[in-house]
Amino acid sequence: MINYIWMGLILIGVIVAAFTGRMEQLTEAAFDSAKLAVELAIGLIGIMALWLGLMRLAEASGLVKFIARLVRPLMVRLFPEVPADHPAMGSMIANIAANILGLGNSATALGLKAMQDLETLNKKAGTATNSMVTFLAINTTSVTLIPATVIGLRASAGSTEPTSIIGTTIIATICSTVVGVTAAKLLQKRKAYRIQEESDE
Amino acid sequence: MSEFLSNAANAASTWAIPIIFLIIVGAAAIKKVKVYEVFVEGAKEGFNVGVKIIPYLVAILAAIAVFRGSGALDWSISILRPLLEPMGVPPEVLPMALMRPLSGSGALGVMTEGLETYGPDSLIGNMLSTMMGSTETTFYVLAVYFGSVGIRRARHALPACLIGDFAGIVSAIFICKLVF
Structure with a gap:
């Protein structure tokens, strides 16, 4: 699927640019x-190293x-496939917690640690x-408790109630x-998305 | 109330990380872990992860940039508008709905512009804010997370995540209609 979407984005982009005359902007x-x-x-490397070091300590x-x-x-x-005491459980929890707290890059670093463990x-x-x-x-559907960036933007746009959107x-x-x-749970069983047979699933 | 929430939000994000540092290093010290050595051992991997995600990130960001740069996004909006308007989706929020999963900076731009045009406390302003806060830049997250462990066959990841995004956007629209 990712192949089609990637191809689609580029092909449609170039074809539309031919009509809109935006070839230069496209390039x-x-x-x-x-x-x-x-x-x-590159910007992620430092934060990544910091969190990987801290997570090793926490482990x-x-x-x-x-x-x-x-x-x-x-x-x-x-995550029924992950043993309950596997390190992946810990790092996934750390990532989800960081997301809930709105810790941006730190959440990404912890998420990548979780991917390594998985x-x-x-x-x-x-x-x-x-x-x-x-x-x-x-992760992609986000689990925010306090959308700090949005609140900040609303305040600077002159909102009288920048935090009114927390509940919604x-x-x-x-x-x-x-x-x-x-x-994800329903689709994983579908034939088109099953892991190919040579694995021992 | 609003000011209290705003202060609480600020305090939470300023204090969270220092407190986590304290807990992690403190717990390690109590357990007599050789803190410095163990930290460095873990941190070593940071460089590899950063380098490993580069090709995946270039692929996905370039494709999205080509699509956006061509003006194809505006075309998609004009195609989708007549379909979604009868379903109660205000046309003003369509750019955000399409941009949000594709590009974080793009969505931020759409939101800033929208808050300026419609006012942050208008129904549209609240909808845009809720949409911005309630989902993530799906394509970026998928590229970085899968890239970091060399996953090329994502299986059902993209459809599952996009279905989740769609649910987030639809519920943002309807909840805002109810509340504001």
């Missing part, structure tokens, strides 16, 4: 974004296991596992996460 946008991609990745002290035990009943249901359970390199997809569905945001994000996770 510029493509080059700028390639540069931006590297800047984003060594048993803190990760302790926190994982607190939310175990929920996590075991969400990858150790992957029997087929290069193919996503069910747990990875469920975890990503939780929480309800909308719960809807999107519940639907996203349900969709």
